[in-house]
Amino acid sequence: MSSQMSAGADAPVICVVGARPNYMKVAPIIRAFAAGSPVLRTLLVHTGQHYDPAMKDRLFTDLELPDPDVNLAVGSGTHAVQTAEVMKRFEPIIDQYGARAVLVVGDVNSTLACALVAAKRHIPVIHVESGLRSNDRRMPEEINRILTDQISDLLYTTERSAHANLAREGIPEERAVFVGNVMIDSLRASLPKAIPAADLLAAAGLDPARIENGYGVVTLHRPSNVDQADTLGPIIGALRQISEKLPLVFALHPRTRTNLERFGMLGLLDTPGFLILPPQGYLEMLGLMSGARMVLTDSGGIQEETTALGVPCLTIRENTERPITVDQGTNTLVGIDPQALITAADAILAGGGKAGRVPEHWDGHTAERIASHLASWLEQHEAAQAAAV
Numbered sequence: 304m305s306s307q308m309s310a311g312a313d314a315p316v317i318c319v320v321g322a323r324p325n326y327m328k329v330a331p332i333i334r335a336f337a338a339g340s341p342v343l344r345t346l347l348v349h350t351g352q353h354y355d356p357a358m359k360d361r362l363f364t365d366l367e368l369p370d371p372d373v374n375l376a377v378g379s380g381t382h383a384v385q386t387a388e389v390m391k392r393f394e395p396i397i398d399q400y401g402a403r404a405v406l407v408v409g410d411v412n413s414t415l416a417c418a419l420v421a422a423k424r425h426i427p428v429i430h431v432e433s434g435l436r437s438n439d440r441r442m443p444e445e446i447n448r449i450l451t452d453q454i455s456d457l458l459y460t461t462e463r464s465a466h467a468n469l470a471r472e473g474i475p476e477e478r479a480v481f482v483g484n485v486m487i488d489s490l491r492a493s494l495p496k497a498i499p500a501a502d503l504l505a506a507a508g509l510d511p512a513r514i515e516n517g518y519g520v521v522t523l524h525r526p527s528n529v530d531q532a533d534t535l536g537p538i539i540g541a542l543r544q545i546s547e548k549l550p551l552v553f554a555l556h557p558r559t560r561t562n563l564e565r566f567g568m569l570g571l572l573d574t575p576g577f578l579i580l581p582p583q584g585y586l587e588m589l590g591l592m593s594g595a596r597m598v599l600t601d602s603g604g605i606q607e608e609t610t611a612l613g614v615p616c617l618t619i620r621e622n623t624e625r626p627i628t629v630d631q632g633t634n635t636l637v638g639i640d641p642q643a644l645i646t647a648a649d650a651i652l653a654g655g656g657k658a659g660r661v662p663e664h665w666d667g668h669t670a671e672r673i674a675s676h677l678a679s680w681l682e683q684h685e686a687a688q689a690a691a692v
Contacts, residue, residue, distance in 0.1 A: 312685055314401030316429075316677075317421075320371070321352035321413025321423045322390070323362060324486075327530065327585065328408040328431060335670035339511035342467035348399050350413040351390050365496070365585045366489060373400075382443055383413055389416035394424075394518045402426045404681060407451065408485075410435070410444040410624075415451050415516065422454040427684060431485060432460035433467025436623040441527075444603075448624070455520035459673055461485075461607075462559060462627040462662060471603040476536055482672040485663025486604060487611045490589065490669035496591035500552065509578050517548050518578075519648070524556035524671045525601040528619060532566040534639060538619060539563070539571050545648045546576025551599070552591055554583045575639040597651045599644070606634045611665055615656025617647050 318335065329347070334341035340341050348555065349371035363370060370436055375392040377385060380520075397405075399422065406429040407414040407420035418428045434454050437445050450476060454524050461484040469479050500518065501511035521542060529535050542551060543620060553572065563569040572579055583591065591610060592598055597615045600606070606625050609616035610632025628634035637643045637658060652655070 307309075311401065312403060312681075313509065314403040315346035315347055316573055316681075317396070317400070317402045317405045317417075318344045318407065319348050319350065319407045319413055319417045321350040322409075324413040325408050325411065326362045326366055326368060327604070329406075330368040331409075331485055331492065331670035332406070332673060335674035336677075339671075339674040339678055343674060343681075346373065346396075346402075347371045347375045347481075348375065348393070348396060348403075350393070350417070351378060352385060352389070352411060352413045357401065358456050361584045363594070364379065365493065373642075374455050375568075376654075377413075386416045388414045389413050391418050393417050394420050396422070397424060397426065399591045404429050405457075406431065406675075408432055410451070410481075412443075412447065415447040417452055418451045427457065427681070428455040429457045429459070431459045431673065432461055433479060435462075435624040436461045436465075436467045436624045438470045445624070456684075457675075457677070461669075462625075464626055467550040472631045476544065480676055481677070483663070483666065483669035484607060485669040486607055486659050487665040488667050488670050489585075490608055490611050490617050493586060493589055493669060494593065496586055497593055498587050500591050500594045501589055503580070503583070504552070504578060504591060507580055509580075513575075513578060517549060518594075519551045520591045520595045520598045520600075521553040522556065522598075522600045522602050522605060523553075523619065525620070526558070528601050528639065529556075529559045529562050532568070535559075535562060535566065536568060536571075537641040538639060538644070541644040543571060543574060543576065544645050545599070546574060547650070548652060549596060550576055550578060551574040552578045552580060552595075554580050554588070554591070556582060589689075597656060599647065599648070604631075609633050610659055611661055613617065613661075615661065617644060617650045617651075619644065627662050628651050631660055633657045655672070 318329050320326055333345055336345050351374055374395055377388045404427040421428045430451050439677040458479040459482045466479050504511045590672050593612050595614055598609050599617045601619045606628040610628045614632040617637050637647045
């Protein structure tokens with residue numbers, strides 16, 4: 304089927320999810336598209352880049368996201384293999400269903416892969432969460448962000464600083480639209496259903512009394528932090544010291560657990576200050592974070608969620624692609640120096656930490672703004688295409 308045949312106002316907007324953070328971004332968008340006037344018809348494609356069926360099913364239920372119309376079942380692999388496999392499996396979906404536009408979110412391999420397929424088929428590419436930059440090209444996600452933005456026709460941004468990044472990279476300003484943070488739409492909608500930390504610990508066989516005087520939450524998964532013993536060891540050592548003053552609920556990522564076992568360090572977590580849990584679902588993590596005195600993490604999305612919740616966040620990274628969480632929110636970059644992490648945690652325990660404020664347009668209505676703008680943009684784009692024929 305030609306690209307001309309696969310486009311058109313009767314075709315769906317294909318919305319792509321590939322990894323856990325994508326679900327939180329796409330769920331409110333699909334709801335807003337269905338509730339908009341005009342309604343934007345969608346086709347939800349799950350690439351299967353993250354493929355734990357139990358976690359996927361739980362997330363879709365928690366977020367009230369409909370089951371995917373298509374699951375590409377790509378699975379794991381190197382960045383090159385995964386990106387190529389998504390491209391190979393995604394193109395026939397466009398042939399089968401058509402595509403009025405392809406909407407991608409975030410910065411995972413599926414985002415770039417599906418954007419590349421659509422761009423080469425002359426189908427409009429819509430990128431939600433555009434313009435974020437860590438300025439660290441050693442991060443695979445940074446490459447995905449830069450390349451996806453270059454080939455996107457419409458770039459929706461979460462913060463105004465993103466527009467300066469896009470301008471520096473030569474992207475015309477009319478292609479970028481500031482709409483706010485769609486992750487916060489999901490957070491606000493889901494917060495009333497969040498599972499309290501005490502209930503979560505009790506269900507896991509841990510004594511909730513251990514956190515009745517306060518607790519912190521830890522997530523750690525980035526390869527740069529957990530794949531080398533000489534980096535991971537000092538970070539765990541710093542967390543141990545912090546846990547002597549504040550119990551830490553540690554949602555232990557499989558990659559981190561595997562490496563702790565490989566390095567003979569798993570025993571370092573066997574202290575009264577740590578409460579170890581497996582990876583948690585979305586409503587569970589919301590409950591943990593919303594009740595915490597601080598969150599210690601190397602996640603991108605958690606930096607945003609803690610800012611929206613008003614909970615101090617210590618980010619164990621040298622850089623962040625979400626500077627607004629530091630400039631306006633509750634986030635502090637502490638790097639990977641263990642003493643800096645301990646000092647920053649002590650400061651929160653002594654003074655309560657950064658209060659911050661909720662950034663502009665992080666108000667729970669971002670998906671509505673996207674739906675309204677995209678419906679109008681598509682009509683104008685299609686009218687221009689028809690006139691040019």
